[in-house]
Amino acid sequence: MxxxxxxxxxxxxxxxxxxxxxxGPFLLVAVSTGILYVLTPQLEDWLYSEQLRVPPSAQQLPLSEQVRAAVAGSPGGELVAVRPAPEPGATTRVLFDEDGLGDSERRTVFVDPGTGELTGALVTYGTSGVLPLRTTIDQLHRNLLLGxxxxxxxxxxxxxxxxxxxxxxxxxxxxxxxxxxxxxxxxxxxxxxxxxxxxxxxxxxxxxxxxxxxxxxxxxxxxxxxxxxxxxxxxxxxxxxxxPVLETAVGGEHAGHGAAAADHGAGAGHVDPGAFDAVLGAARTAGIDAGRVEVALPTEAGAAWTVTEVGRGWPTQVDAVAVDAATGTVVDQVRFADYPLMAxxxxxxxxxxxxxxxxxxxxxxxxxxxxxxxxxxxxxxxxxxxxxxxxxxxxxxxxxxxxxxxxxxxxxxxxxxxxxxxxxxxxxxxxxxxxxxxxxxxxxxxxxxxxx
Structure with a gap:
């Protein structure tokens, strides 16, 4: 030829x-920091065990009571989402937006689901909810901490x-x-x-x-x-x-009723914590069965809540549903099984x-x-x-x-x-x-x- x-x-x-x-030097830095990142999950489990682990409890408080405890103990910020304890002995994460945090960062309050006691607060990052150690190493790998x-x-x-x-x-x-x-x-x-x-x-x-x-x-x-x-x-x-994109618009006479009470821009004090239990229950009924899920408030008035699986292991669990908090109706859903092959x-x-x-x-x-x-x-x-x-x-x-x-x-x-x-x-x-x-x-x- x-x-x-x-x-x-x-x-x-x-x-x-x-x-x-x-x-070669750029590759050496990228590979070395990548190795550090890969090794951090177990290290984080040990380093932040006080926030992540609690004695297993036979009974768990309703999610609404856990949220109330987190809001009461939070120094401020806007309530945006909750990640219920995925297993016995794990804590519930209640996520807040705060001024001064970076993109995709949240102030996370950790709650003992059995007692409602707060075990600490940390800044978490991204969909994976990684903790400060891994966030720092991730940014080192991604941009050398230079933005x-x-x-x-x-x-x-x-x-x-x-x-x-x-x-x-x-x-x-x-x-x-x-x-x-x-x-x-x-x-x-x-x-x-x-x-x-x-x-x-x-x-x-x-x-x-x-x-x-x-x-x-x-x-x-x-x-x-x-x-x-x-x-x-x-x-x-x-x-x-x-x-596929999850549609969160709520139509009909209920538009804005349940969502307005939990408007993302209304502040944590205007959210009815009881809605978390109802929304999560509707999502479970609709087939959201993963242990690791995030229940997120609407991003604007008149929109639905979302419940998203956040497990990234195998099998992959990233299904999501949108729930009208006023009626408990699932208004849209996205299943990983329906993703295009390349996605x-x-x-x-x-x-x-x-x-x-x-x-x-x-x-x-x-x-x-x-x-x-x-x-x-x-x-x-x-x-x-x-x-x-x-x-x-x-x-x-x-x-x-x-x-x-x-x-x-x-x-x-x-x-x-x-x-x-x-x-x-x-x-x-x-x-x-x-x-x-x-x-x-x-x-x-x-x-x-x-x-x-």
């Missing part, structure tokens, strides 16, 4: 070299991870084919070699083992990135792959990326992959160092001129692929352009005989 296979391989090798060298601008680092890492992984495996496969080695030699280091060739063998074989994981984490990481994430969302919308895959992919889909098994797999990826990157840097000229500081890059010698079909395919991927993942395109500019400048200096 290609007029010059060696030039094609040289082109991939040069891209792999530059990407691995310059993007929205810091998200560029993680998007850059996710944008290049799949490119580096596929390019590296392609190079390893061509090397394996040239050796006419057995199939087993594709997934194990080349025996009987030393020095840089031994490092290369370990790097290549490990890259094959980690390929699928790298592609998976790259794809799922891009789904909630800033710029590529917008394009992913637009693509899902265009192809009908979006999650289900996106849900599972994100949850697996976070390490919650399959519990501790998911955690172990992600930690093992993360450690393997760190070793892979360090082996790559070791190869770069081993290629350095005697007395030099760093490794030699692959010789220039590979694109010119690759032939028109390869050049055309490379340019088109770069434009398409660069449009979809803008940080990839911008950084690739940066690589080309740096390479051109270094080439020009070398041509003039100026030491880089």
């Amino acid at each position: 290609f007029t010059n296979a060696s030039s094609w391989r040289g082109l991939v090798l040069r891209l792999h070299f530059y990407a691995g060298l310059l993007v 929205e601008p810091g998200r560029l680092y993680s998007e850059l890492a996710a944008s290049w991870l799949w490119v580096v992984a596929l390019g590296g495996v392609a190079l390893w496969v061509t090397r394996w084919r040239a050796r006419r080695a057995a199939v087993r030699d594709l997934v194990r280091p080349q025996p009987g070699v030393t020095g840089r060739r031994r490092t290369l063998g370990r790097h290549g074989a490990l890259g094959v083992w980690l390929l699928l994981g790298a592609l998976f984490l790259s794809a799922t990481g891009l789904t909630w990135s800033t710029y590529a994430g917008e394009n992913v969302a637009a693509l899902r919308a265009a192809l009908g792959w979006e999650n 289900k895959l996106a849900r599972w992919g994100i949850d697996a990326h976070m390490g919650v889909l399959f519990g501790w098994v998911n955690q172990l797999l992600l930690v093992a992959f993360g450690v393997g990826l760190i070793v892979l990157i360090l082996l790559g840097y070791r190869m770069w160092w081993q290629r350095r000229p005697t007395g030099g500081w760093g490794g030699r890059p692959v010789p220039r001129g590979r694109l010119r010698g690759a032939g028109q079909p390869v050049v055309f395919a490379a340019v088109v692929a770069a434009l398409v991927v660069g449009w979809f993942a803008p940080l990839f395109g911008i950084s690739l352009l940066g690589f080309l500019v740096v390479d051109a400048v270094l080439g020009r200096r070398a041509h003039r005989g100026v030491a880089p």
Whole structure:
């Protein structure tokens, strides 16, 4: 297909070299913080056990009494939702909006469902309701605690991870084919070699083992990135792959009656806590049977309450219903079984990326992959160092001129692929352009005989 296979391989090798060298530090940070995040659930259970755990009680107070206790003991804020105790020995979470909290953050009051006593209050984050330790590590992984601008680092890492992984495996496969080695030699280091060739063998074989994981984490990481994430969302919308939306409008003569009493904007003192029991009961009757649910007040006057399953383990439980508090009628419902296939895959992919889909098994797999990826990157840097000229500081890059010698079909395919991927993942395109500019400048200096 290609007029010059060696030039094609040289082109991939040069891209792999530059990407691995310059993007490697971003990947190391992303992977290291990701490992920390995956390990936090058990640590949080221990660190916040005073708020999360209470002696199991044979009898539980009505949800309304638990809410009253939380409102009475809360320093202020607007009541927005309740998460009933999912199991004996767990506490109920009563969530409040407060001034000064960040996006998706809530002040959460923890209530003993057996006695109504408050066990503490913490700021929780997101649908998963993670606690302060995991929130901090999550933000460290997402944006280095720098806010929205810091998200560029993680998007850059996710944008290049799949490119580096596929390019590296392609190079390893061509090397394996040239050796006419057995199939087993594709997934194990080349025996009987030393020095840089031994490092290369370990790097290549490990890259094959980690390929699928790298592609998976790259794809799922891009789904909630800033710029590529917008394009992913637009693509899902265009192809009908979006999650179904729960309709909360309440029609008829009851519109606004029950909801007005619990208007999200009315403040906690205007909410009838007794409505929580009725709304949750209606949702249970409608088939919301998960242990972990959130009962949320209407977001505007005249709207329905919502009860949403928030379990992210397996099997996935994310069904939701909208309930008219005035009549106890379910006005709409969304079932995970009715999600489009791609929406289900996106849900599972994100949850697996976070390490919650399959519990501790998911955690172990992600930690093992993360450690393997760190070793892979360090082996790559070791190869770069081993290629350095005697007395030099760093490794030699692959010789220039590979694109010119690759032939028109390869050049055309490379340019088109770069434009398409660069449009979809803008940080990839911008950084690739940066690589080309740096390479051109270094080439020009070398041509003039100026030491880089």
